[in-house]
Amino acid sequence: MGSTETTTKDKILIFGGTGYIGKYMVKASISLGHKTYVYARPISEKTSLSKLQLHKEFQSLSVIIVQGELDEHEKLVSVIREVDVVISALAYPQVLDQFKIIDAIKVAGNIKRFLPSDFGCEEDRVKPLPPFDNFLEKKRRIRRAIEAAGIPYT
Numbered sequence: 001m002g003s004t005e006t007t008t009k010d011k012i013l014i015f016g017g018t019g020y021i022g023k024y025m026v027k028a029s030i031s032l033g034h035k036t037y038v039y040a041r042p043i044s045e046k047t048s049l050s051k052l053q054l055h056k057e058f059q060s061l062s063v064i065i066v067q068g069e070l071d072e073h074e075k076l077v078s079v080i081r082e083v084d085v086v087i088s089a090l091a092y093p094q095v096l097d098q099f100k101i102i103d104a105i106k107v108a109g110n111i112k113r114f115l116p117s118d119f120g121c122e123e124d125r126v127k128p129l130p131p132f133d134n135f136l137e138k139k140r141r142i143r144r145a146i147e148a149a150g151i152p153y154t
């Protein structure tokens with residue numbers, strides 16, 4: 001029976017995939033056999049050499065890089081419709097920009113699971129001093145919006 005079983009691997013879209021944490025996720029996703037997409041800001045004359053090299057490395061690994069801004073709603077919806085799982089590893093200053101991803105996931109309506117950029121402490125269980133709590137409050141707002149939209153999340 002085993003040899004005739006077929007498994008369809010989820011297709012994964014990663015925001016912030018060229019970042020400190022994101023690049024490891026992209027490589028892990030590829031190595032686990034998932035068709036992997038990265039939504040990244042467009043290459044320009046300001047793009048660093050290291051980021052250009054990372055784009056080339058991703059392309060050599062068959063990562064599909066979609067260049068776009070987070071404000072491009074229609075583009076976001078269309079790439080989200082091609083995948084099953086969305087992971088955000090956006091930088092801290094872009095935490096609230098994830099509302100744009102949530103809006104697009106709601107319109108697309110096909111996402112099985114969303115992992116917001118939330119790779120630190122558990123913000124619903126800690127109450128740190130105000131400066132750090134202000135930062136965590138942004139992540140809490142994102143989590144509440146995901147819950148309100150009924151999007152399965154981790």
Ligand SMILES: NC(=O)c1ccc[n+]([C@@H]2O[C@H](COP(=O)([O-])OP(=O)(O)OC[C@H]3O[C@@H](n4cnc5c(N)ncnc54)[C@H](OP(=O)(O)O)[C@@H]3O)[C@@H](O)[C@H]2O)c1
Nearest residue numbers: 016018019020021022040041089090091092117118119120
């Ligand atoms: N780094 C750490 O030590 C650390 C520790 C604990 C938790 N975290 C958490 O992990 C998450 C990711 O952090 P990170 O350090 O990996 O992030 P990062 O490397 O600073 O940035 C991640 C990606 O965010 C995108 N980005 C940056 N500026 C942007 C802008 N102005 N507009 C749109 N996109 C922009 C970039 O993607 P493109 O260039 O591809 O568009 C970038 O590669 C955050 O939630 C952070 O709080 C990080």
